[in-house]
Amino acid sequence: MKAVILVGGLGTRLRPLTCNTPKPMIPLINQPFIEAMLMRLREQGIDEVVLAVQYLADRFRAALGDGEQLGLKLHIVEEPEPRGTAGAVKNVEHLLDGTTFIFNGDVLTDLDLQGMLAFHREQGSKVTISLTPVEDPTQFGLVEMDGEQRVQRFLEKPRPEDITTNLINAGTYIIEPDVFRYVPPNQHYMFERGLFPVVLQTGDAMFGYPSRAYWTDIGKPQTYLEVHHDILVGKANYHIRGAEIAPRVWAQGDVDIHPSALISGPVVIGAGTKIERGARLIGPTVIGAHCSIGSEATIDAAVLWDGNTIGEGASLRSCVLGHNNQIGAKTVVDGGAIISDNCVIGPDNRFDRAIRIWPGTQLGEKAISF
Ligand code: GTP
Numbered sequence: 001m002k003a004v005i006l007v008g009g010l011g012t013r014l015r016p017l018t019c020n021t022p023k024p025m026i027p028l029i030n031q032p033f034i035e036a037m038l039m040r041l042r043e044q045g046i047d048e049v050v051l052a053v054q055y056l057a058d059r060f061r062a063a064l065g066d067g068e069q070l071g072l073k074l075h076i077v078e079e080p081e082p083r084g085t086a087g088a089v090k091n092v093e094h095l096l097d098g099t100t101f102i103f104n105g106d107v108l109t110d111l112d113l114q115g116m117l118a119f120h121r122e123q124g125s126k127v128t129i130s131l132t133p134v135e136d137p138t139q140f141g142l143v144e145m146d147g148e149q150r151v152q153r154f155l156e157k158p159r160p161e162d163i164t165t166n167l168i169n170a171g172t173y174i175i176e177p178d179v180f181r182y183v184p185p186n187q188h189y190m191f192e193r194g195l196f197p198v199v200l201q202t203g204d205a206m207f208g209y210p211s212r213a214y215w216t217d218i219g220k221p222q223t224y225l226e227v228h229h230d231i232l233v234g235k236a237n238y239h240i241r242g243a244e245i246a247p248r249v250w251a252q253g254d255v256d257i258h259p260s261a262l263i264s265g266p267v268v269i270g271a272g273t274k275i276e277r278g279a280r281l282i283g284p285t286v287i288g289a290h291c292s293i294g295s296e297a298t299i300d301a302a303v304l305w306d307g308n309t310i311g312e313g314a315s316l317r318s319c320v321l322g323h324n325n326q327i328g329a330k331t332v333v334d335g336g337a338i339i340s341d342n343c344v345i346g347p348d349n350r351f352d353r354a355i356r357i358w359p360g361t362q363l364g365e366k367a368i369s370f
Pocket of ligand 1: 006007008009010011012013014023052053054079082083084085088103104105106219
């Protein structure tokens with residue numbers, strides 16, 4: 001079974017975390033998201049995947065190769081320019097030869113793919129769109145169906161009085177490749193605003209497949225933190241790598257933890273990380289590889305990527321740190337702040353809101369307090 005994963009988006013909403021790392025390569029519980037996604041697809045019977053890439057293709061090639069290590073055949077195809085979601089699949093059409101799964105590359109879901117495929121085949125569908133319910137439908141594109149689950153209408157960000165359903169497009173499709181004859185070649189063309197409305201007009205069979213499976217778009221700062229929490233508290237099905245060295249505390253290789261440190265799970269600690277005297281790690285928290293957490297520092301409900309050095313008595317709460325930052329002693333980072341990569345933040349600074357610190361920022365002692 002073949003699949004195409006769309007990984008060409010710019011990931012603007014997650015900037016500055018995506019300045020140096022393409023969105024699908026950002027870590028989820030210390031593993032590149034796309035790698036975990038490929039493993040999940042392999043487990044669900046997909047053995048050949050086309051990655052529709054638009055920039056930093058070499059990063060994908062270096063990390064994933066030809067997919068052999070993950071047990072599948074992988075093609076990494078770079079677009080000459082952004083083609084949009086449907087245009088990107090049109091661009092790899094020559095690699096498709098039958099019923100194909102299409103995935104947005106920024107969605108974590110434990111949708112039952114075989115169940116969706118069986119439904120697609122039973123209905124003789126040309127396009128099947130996975131749907132998920134949301135609490136506030138005004139922020140999304142809604143998909144209306146009839147009693148037999150045939151798609152009737154697409155509603156983009158409707159006004160409250162126009163809302164007839166809470167089901168949104170969940171970013172997983174099954175498509176018969178002949179449908180791509182409706183997509184103009186070498187052009188920017190989208191599924192939601194281009195191909196799907198055309199299929200509605202032509203009358204080709206297009207069905208919705210609602211599901212209550214776990215679903216999150218990892219591409220927003222708030223959901224990026226939330227998805228870590230959901231996995232660590234067991235709401236989302238995800239394989240956490242490493243050894244469980246204490247209840248709900250995972251070490252992903254050799255870690256050096258001072259006996260006086262307090263660790264209250266769920267906490268994941270990357271290989272080569274050192275936790276100094278009296279430091280406190282409070283879950284749900286993920287600390288990357290080769291980090292150093294200074295004495296009496298507190299890390300609470302935060303996500304740190306690899307190579308971070310946290311000073312004595314610093315306090316990091318509900319925040320994300322990219323790669324290789326240095327945080328000075330007694331500095332406080334809180335309230336959804338994002339510090340990207342290679343920043344040096346001096347001692348006694350204080351950020352307690354959702355600010356974004358760009359790569360390479362250098363701040364002296366007591367430079368910021370808000
Ligand atoms: P934002 O810039 O934060 O909105 O991120 P995004 O561009 O990734 O956003 P969006 O949610 O619209 O994209 C949905 C999926 O389609 C993501 O997995 C993107 O990587 C992918 N995608 C969007 N546009 C393109 C494109 O032009 N080419 C390819 N290959 N993939 C795309």
